[in-house]
Structures are given as C-alpha cells and as structure tokens.
Amino acid sequence: xxxxxxxxxxxxxxxxxxxxxxxxxxxxxxxxxxxxxxxxxxxxxxxxxxxxxxxxxxxxxxxxxxxxxxxxxxxxxxxxxxxxxxxxxxxxxxxxxxxxxxxxxxxxxxxxxxxxxxxxxxxxxxxxxxxxxxxxxxxxxxxxxxxxxxxxxxxxxxxxxxxxxxxxxxxxxxxxxxxxxxxxxxxxxxxxxxxxxxxxxxxxxxxxxxxxxxxxxxxxxxxxxxxxxxxxxxxxxxxxxxxxxxxxxxxxxxxxxxxxxxxxxxxxxxxxxxxxxxxxxxxxxxxxxxxxxxxxxxxxxxxxxxxxxxxxxxxxxxxxxxxxxxxxxxxxxxxxxxxxxxxxxxxxxxxxxxxxxxxxxxxxxxxxxxxxxxxxxxxxxxxxxxxxxxxxxxxxxxxxxxxxxxxxxxxxxxxxxxxxxxxxxxxxxxxxxxxxxxxxxxxxxxxxxxxxxxxxxxxxxxxxxxxxxxxxxxxxxxxxxxxxxxxxxxxxxxxxxxxxxxxxxx
Numbered sequence: 001x002x003x004x005x006x007x008x009x010x011x012x013x014x015x016x017x018x019x020x021x022x023x024x025x026x027x028x029x030x031x032x033x034x035x036x037x038x039x040x041x042x043x044x045x046x047x048x049x050x051x052x053x054x055x056x057x058x059x060x061x062x063x064x065x066x067x068x069x070x071x072x073x074x075x076x077x078x079x080x081x082x083x084x085x086x087x088x089x090x091x092x093x094x095x096x097x098x099x100x101x102x103x104x105x106x107x108x109x110x111x112x113x114x115x116x117x118x119x120x121x122x123x124x125x126x127x128x129x130x131x132x133x134x135x136x137x138x139x140x141x142x143x144x145x146x147x148x149x150x151x152x153x154x155x156x157x158x159x160x161x162x163x164x165x166x167x168x169x170x171x172x173x174x175x176x177x178x179x180x181x182x183x184x185x186x187x188x189x190x191x192x193x194x195x196x197x198x199x200x201x202x203x204x205x206x207x208x209x210x211x212x213x214x215x216x217x218x219x220x221x222x223x224x225x226x227x228x229x230x231x232x233x234x235x236x237x238x239x240x241x242x243x244x245x246x247x248x249x250x251x252x253x254x255x256x257x258x259x260x261x262x263x264x265x266x267x268x269x270x271x272x273x274x275x276x277x278x279x280x281x282x283x284x285x286x287x288x289x290x291x292x293x294x295x296x297x298x299x300x301x302x303x304x305x306x307x308x309x310x311x312x313x314x315x316x317x318x319x320x321x322x323x324x325x326x327x328x329x330x331x332x333x334x335x336x337x338x339x340x341x342x343x344x345x346x347x348x349x350x351x352x353x354x355x356x357x358x359x360x361x362x363x364x365x366x367x368x369x370x371x372x373x374x375x376x377x378x379x380x381x382x383x384x385x386x387x388x389x390x391x392x393x394x395x396x397x398x399x400x401x402x403x404x405x406x407x408x409x410x411x412x413x414x415x416x417x418x419x420x421x422x423x424x425x426x427x428x429x430x431x432x433x434x435x436x437x438x439x440x441x442x443x444x445x446x447x448x449x450x451x452x453x454x455x456x457x458x459x460x461x462x463x464x465x466x467x468x469x470x471x472x473x474x475x476x477x478x479x480x481x482x483x484x485x486x487x488x489x490x491x492x493x494x495x496x497x498x499x500x501x502x503x504x505x506x
Contacts, residue, residue, distance in 0.1 A: 091126030102222030215240030388419035
C-alpha cells in the first residue's frame with residue numbers, strides 16, 4: 001500500500017514471502033525480431049518499423065530495448081525507451097505472449113527474469129516466447145523518478161501530525177502530496193504527463209508489431225487486466241488470445257476501487273482468522289469477531305502511540321495496515337501474518353516493518369529496489385479523477401468505515417495525493433465493450449482481496465466477447481497458482497484457441 005491508496009495488486013508480491021523461483025532454459029539463436037507490416041501514420045512509421053536486436057542476458061534469456069513515442073498524440077515530439085526480456089519458446093512456437101504482472105508500477109521485466117515459471121506454466125513456455133516488459137514510467141524503461149531513499153522513507157513511513165481526518169491532518173497530507181508531486185515533476189520531466197494506461201496500451205500495440213505478431217497474445221494480472229482491456233478497446237481487430245486474471249472493472253471510480261478493495265481485504269482478514277483460530281500457536285483466541293476486534297484495538301493503539309523500531313522509524317497505523325495487507329494476497333503467506341501480529345502484540349515493530357518494506361520494495365540497507373511507488377502514483381493520477389474536498393472525503397471516510405470497520409478507516413482520504421498532482425486527468429471512466437474483439441477470458445477468484453470477484457463478473461459482462469472463468473478460493477489471481485481446472489481453461493485457450501462453453505466454476 002502506498003501512502004495514498006491501495007496498490008491495485010501486483011501478482012509478483014507473493015514471491016517475496018513464498019520463495020517461488022523460476023527455472024530457466026538456455027536461449028535459442030534468434031537475435032532479431034522483424035516487424036510485421038503495419039499501415040500507420042507517417043510519423044509512427046519509424047517506431048513500428050524498427051527492428052529489435054536481442055542480446056543474451058540473465059538466466060539464458062534475451063533482452064532488448066524498443067523505442068516508443070513520448071506523446072502518442074504528437075509522435076514527433078520525442079521518444080522513450082521500453083525494456084523487454086523474453087524466454088524463448090521451448091517447443092513449436094505460436095508467437096509471442098506478452099505478460100504484465102500488475103501494479104501499476106510492477107516490472108514485467110523482473111517478473112519474467114526472476115519467476116517465469118510463476119508467470120506461465122510449461123505448456124505456455126513450450127508454445128510461446130514469454131515476453132516481459134516494463135511499461136512506460138517503470139523500472140528499466142523510461143522511468144518516473146521522484147525521491148532519494150531517505151526522502152522515500154519519510155514519505156512512506158513518517159507519522160502525519162494531527163488527528164486522522166482533522167483539518168490539521170489533512171493540511172499536513174496536502175503539503176506532503178504537493179512536495180512529492182513537485183519532486184516527481186522536477187526529476188521526471190515531460191514523461192510524467194504521459195504515463196497513463198491509454199499511452200501504455202498504444203505501446204503494447206507497438207511491441208506486438210515489432211515482435212512480429214499480427215495479433216496480440218497477452219496475459220495480464222491485476223492492473224495488467226486493465227491495460228489489456230484498454231488495448232482491446234483501442235485495437236479490437238488486433239486482439240489475438242487475451243486472458244485477464246484478477247480483473248479490474250474499468251467502470252469503477254477511484255472511490256469505488258477503494259471501497260471494494262477495503263471489503264475484499266476485510267473478507268480475507270476474516271478468512272485468515274478462521275484458519276488461524278483452528279490451529280495451535282495462533283496469536284488470537286476466541287471467535288473471528290473477537291479477533292477482528294483485537295486487530296481494531298491494535299491499530300488504534302499504534303495510531304495513538306507508534307512503536308519505535310531499532311532503525312528509528314515508528315510503526316503507526318498506516319504502516320501496520322500495509323503489513324497486514326501484504327500477506328493477505330496469498331494464502332500460503334498467512335503464517336507470516338500470524339508471526340507479525342504476535343510480534344506487534346509483544347511490542348516489537350521489526351517484523352511489521354519487514355513486511356511493509358517488502359511491499360514497498362525497500363531493501364534492508366534502506367535503498368529501494370525499484371520505482372514502483374513513484375510509478376504507481378503517477379499512473380493512477382492520470383487514470384482516475386479525484387476530489388479532495390474535505391467534506392466529500394469525510395463522507396467517504398464514514399462510508400469506508402461502515403463497509404470495512406477494521407481496514408476501511410485507514411484507506412480513507414486517498415484523493416489528497418492525486419488531487420495535488422502536477423498533471424490532471426481528463427479520462428472518463430466507464431464500461432469497456434471492446435466491440436469486435438476476439439474472445440477474451442476473464443479469470444476471477446471468489447475471495448480475491450485485491451481485485452474482488454465482482455470486478456471479474458462485471459468485466460466479463462461488459463466485454464462484448466468476454467468469458468468468465470471462476471476460481472472458488474482465496475488469494476490474488478488464480479492462473480498457475482490455484483488448480484488444474486483454471487490452468488487447463490487458460491492453457492487450452494492460449495494453445496488451442498478453445499473458449500470455454502460456459503464458466504467451469506473451478
């Protein structure tokens with residue numbers, strides 16, 4: 001979770017806790033990608049006709065950099081770079097499969113480099129070149145840059161003076177937001193106004209063409225589902241086989257997203273407590289309701305009296321909520337949640353900071369492994385509209401507290417960050433039909449805390465050619481991490497083009 005609102009869910013976060021690691025095969029000899037012939041405007045031809053030259057890089061894979069327009073409305077105004085990595089098909093190749101792990105702000109390059117087996121199973125690896133890429137603004141591509149590590153520590157972890165929701169507290173958060181936005185603008189420059197998902201979807205089509213594919217084959221997790229949906233709306237005739245796992249509903253407002261996610265994490269927290277209380281060594285006792293009350297009291301306690309860590313940072317309620325949310329992404333990580341609660345109840349903040357640091361990509365030495373926080377904020381500020389009127393935010397805070405009494409109060413007032421951003425959004429959110437597209441598979445998990453099941457239902461209904469695949473279970477996203485029913489449905493579509501005749505309800 002960033003300072004302002006929930007991360008729209010990055011599939012790869014579970015890797016930090018579960019220890020999942022990819023296995024890699026030696027690269028093949030293909031060193032260039034010949035672009036397909038595209039009928040595009042003259043000022044786009046230098047981009048669509050570029051030849052990608054690949055070099056051998058980490059773990060037997062191949063890497064390259066593509067060029068894209070800085071401003072798709074004015075392609076001659078400058079260019080940016082997009083970093084790609086690929087795991088070459090091990091069998092009969094059908095084409096390229098581009099994968100986005102989520103965020104916004106997550107590195108698709110790192111996702112494939114570090115965890116290709118987590119991203120796609122062996123059947124897909126046999127049939128496709130598995131391609132990871134960093135979207136504009138992210139990681140190794142032309143990236144958003146804002147703060148030094150010390151400044152990022154203060155931005156993410158400092159305790160805001162004043163009572164939550166008071167005029168003083170809001171004013172302090174407004175100053176923090178303005179300072180952060182100004183720093184991002186000063187260090188990033190013109191790119192900061194062009195990291196929206198619409199621009200990234202145009203980039204996706206450029207990558208498709210330069211990789212030599214007439215149609216886009218794409219697997220998007222979490223926020224990556226929104227990127228894929230926007231692509232399908234822009235280029236329906238160029239959709240090949242698209243699977244969207246852990247869907248975002250494009251019709252949802254920023255507040256809708258926050259409210260539904262608050263309910264989702266609250267539901268996951270209850271599921272965790274149900275499991276915890278059935279086993280020995282659970283830090284809670286009594287009923288699930290009593291456990292939720294204990295967590296409410298714990299959050300209130302650190303809000304009133306933060307726990308100082310050995311490195312001088314103080315554990316307040318915002319950071320504790322981040323530490324709670326992170327293990328809820330993956331049921332396999334619930335044991336870490338128990339360990340963290342036990343430590344905080346005993347007055348130690350160390351393990352809570354370890355979880356929060358992992359969520360925020362903070363290394364043990366105080367540096368940051370990537371720019372995911374900066375990119376997340378920059379993209380979302382251009383993808384939604386925001387209203388930081390105190391009266392509106394207080395009404396929303398009351399609604400969040402009612403919808404999710406434990407988690408909701410600490411997800412309030414998120415509009416402050418982007419309402420004070422250097423650039424404003426003109427995007428109108430609404431349903432996306434992608435009329436004329438190929439079939440699009442939408443995978444939804446019934447108790448996904450970060451991208452709740454209702455969003456998958458909505459998206460599959462809104463898409464003209466959407467097909468829902470339901471996984472009945474816990475955790476964030478389902479393909480390659482749930483059961484064979486989900487895997488078979490996804491693999492059969494990617495490899496054979498077979499669309500499920502009905503929801504298999506896995």
